[in-house]
Amino acid sequence: MTSTDAARRWYALPHPSTVRLGGGAWRPGTAQVVAADECLAAEAARLQRELAALGIPPGTGSRILLRSAEAPITSSDAASTPGGAVASDEAYAIDVGDDIDIRVPSATGGFRATRQLLHNLRAQGCVPRGSVAGAPAVRERGVHLDAARKHYPAEWIVALLRAAADVGINTLQWHFSENEGFRLESAAFPEVVSAAHITRADAARILDVARDLHVEVIPSLDMPGHLRQVLAQHPHLRLPPGRERADAAITGTDHALDITREQAVAFAERLIDDVAPVFEGCGRWHLGGDEFVDFARIDDYPALRDAAHARYGADANGFDLLTAFVNRIAAHLRGHGFRARAWNDGMLRGSVVRLDAGIELTWWTNWHRQMRPLADAVAAGHPLVNVNDGLFYYVLGEHAGYRYPTAERIWAADWHPGLFPALPGGGRQEILHPYLDSLRGSCFAVWSDEPGAQTVAEVADGIRAPLRAMAERTWNGGSALTLAEFERADAAIGLPEGASPPG
Template sequence: MTRGLLRLAALFALAGGVLLSNVILPASPTGAAAAPTPGPVEAEAAPLMMVPQPSQLPPADETPFTGSWTPESGTRILVGDASFATEASRLAEELAALGILLAEPEIFLLPEGGAAAAEVLAGDIVLEQGSNGPAILATPEGLTISGADSQEIFRATRPFLQQLVATESVPAGHFVFDLPAEQIRSVHIDIARKHYPIASLEALLFQLSWYGFNELELHFSENEGFAIESTTHPDIASEDAHSQAGISELIDLANSLHIRVAPSLDMPGHLDHALDTYPELRLRDPSGGEVFGALDITNPDALAFAQDLIGEYTELFSQPEFNAPVAWHLGGDEFVNFDSDYEVAALTASAQAEYGANATAYDALTAFVNDIAATVRDAGFQPRVFSDGMLRSDEVPLDPQIEVTYWTQRPPGAVPASEFAAAGYRLVNVNDEYLYFVLGERVGYDYPTGEAILAEWNDTVYPSVAGAPEIIEASTGGMLAIWSDIPDALDADSVVAAVRTPMAAMAVKFASPETTMPFSYLETMLDASDEPPAVRASDPGELDTLAGESTMPPTEPSGTDDPGGGVPMFESLLANQWLWWLGGALVGIAAIVATAAVRRRRG
């Protein structure tokens, strides 16, 4: 009898262990996540440590994924398309830089026929064309990273590296990342009021790339400074302004990380520093008093000054390698006090002379914005404007092709985001209730930690009207805005460190808008995956071709080619926690039965 009880206990323990070994455990419902174990990690127990989180596609043969893939000392990178060679070279260097491999792996070009026609080993990493978006297919027999182009390959290798840093292995599965190229995933940084060394901006770029962002918006003109050297008007630049050569190199780095750099040259307001040099170009009230920071858009010389600057910086920020135009933020915000008839008298008079007796100062502003938008569009850029002050004109409609960064409902009379959407404008979500990082926490803004972003925001959640957020389904993406209101409140490196978690929270919500991930799990992932490697892409030259036969599994699932058809990974793991609980229960029963057997033996 005692021996039978012990056999029964062993069976319960085995069944429980099998169930437990086939569950990838995320954070518990209370938010307590499993900490990574030092040293080699058991493949079956490795949690998914990727930001953003992927969806999972079904296996090709309907056999459940089990186990994991782990790199080996002989791991190679095998390239199925020669256009992926630079990404392969970057990945090889990163694997060594992060300590995942002791040395950079060799890189080979796959022969015609791909992995199926070559001798591919279980520890190899295959980079090849795929139709599911950025994707990772991992089994104990091999790992394939796929994408339509080098940008998608790059997007998939970021979470792949995070996973290896955190757990040293990749759980078996077909993981797809919902990161469409047309979605705007941006960070705006005010370098006009605070000098950020190029090294700090480079660190921010690597952080952006690590979490799937595709744009950095550089705001370089403010009332307190002008942050980039000017060749047409050299006397307007701040003493610590960046050289154009330095910014050009920064743009080159960003582009190599598949990130666009959008200029933000704010006008006709926010120009006080530049106008200190050209006071004759300032807007003035009827008594001749200066209107702070405002360019006199009724003055042809002031308009020529604006065009000079635009012509100069369109050359600097030209990035023709991208398929779509790079954005140009022309500002248009916080121009004047429109409620003061005295302050806007010159604007009103000009507008009425041009557009009729019903025109207002808002018509003068809108006409200026439309003219600047046409200039930057002709130079190959996508014009972008802040929301406040727009759709307030009576006679001059805002150019419908202008992109609107919608940020607040604070100013009295601000037009709700829903009205912009109804009028057909492309909206970028810069919701100041979640996405404003204001140095010194000025004017009531607290530093965002990412917790509220993860719990409440996605890119359809726009600033509140009458106490409730507006939901704009047609949103084109989101932008975290770093404003340097009190520049000495934090040093440059501290700013970059402080925005890491909010950026990661945004990344999660870009890919999985309805996720229920606890903030503590995000924090655990960030602690485990650490910082991105500062590796720059390099061309490896002509690659040798691999030969032989493959043991690789198929790289495309038999289910769907639609990345939206997968199950969000975090939610699928929560749905399968019953396996974890059942496995634990069986192990517990085994312990009880074993105890009973021991007691019977002792009795």
């Protein structure tokens, strides 16, 4: 590729919000990375190592200055993309000439900016001269990993972190407990832990890598449902079965905690207490709240109905009891320094008890008419994360009718972070730009429903393109790239060092 060719295209994901390129390209024989501020020293040192690995050793051939921005960085023409951009500590502005000047508000911004340079070097061996700037349309770009139904070794999770952080993913929601497995070492309840699991030493290493890569780890311990593995060892804490009807058998409750009894709720809190120290310093916690019972027939569970009436009056129902449980667990998590989040399907459905407005809702579906619409959550002021299951659910074995996500379908939907799952009948649910502050961002979800359907290496390969597509369109609130341009960039950029997962 010639210098002229290089000047016409900036290869990086997520693509900058603004790109103004001139002629020629930057590819010195040597370079010296300088941090003008102590808070950027670690990022400067990281970039120096990464340049050397790409054949540009330390030296005086060119100077890269990494410095703090004097004013908040936004893109001057951000309105040219559907989502626009906001002032953020992840923002960056880069000027490339004989030397490179990088202005960022934080070390995280420094990491984002230096990925832009490295992507170009990996893709085309040089960096086009000119100016680029980027700022995210929303704060969060996440990946959820069901590492409970299927065991993903620590080295695989570390490789996932490196691959994801490279393209701007900044949260990993680590789902370590499910009906089919509990895969994190437990000090207080070793009997619930699956044979193949992550030790606390390995967990500490994963968290160290995540912090270094500016990725927030969000533990995910689903309750009061999805607890079959745990309750198999504590069957006395299960919810009593529901009532069978002539027209349908009731869903079993061997996975469901008996939230009508203080003993069971206190057990849930102790389970959290046991693993919370593993995630010290993390700011959020996913408590689940979904698929606890057959929500469409919640009145067929007499234990829930009777307890709700006894505590909250004749107008209350099982959803009030579930909401009260979620509120209590959220308060317990606050005591550990975590802000709680929950799946949307069982929330906002109580008659008497109101969901704590501070609980974040990860919005994955509105498949059933009785589930509350997105508008209710917006009106109540809940922070929202878009986990659109029709586009971003990577379900192993394509279980339950899901199809593996693809970049092509994401582009065909013209998806952006404000486009949520449709209502039954196809009703559109959308938050338009300028986005509400309550829209935190979006998340891609790996669910290991049929764990043998793919090897861990196949999972890594399968999620690469759609995860990057979500990252691109979440950062930019859409994308100025065509699908073909995105696919070219994805292929050219490849993976960073240490991001190839073990098989």
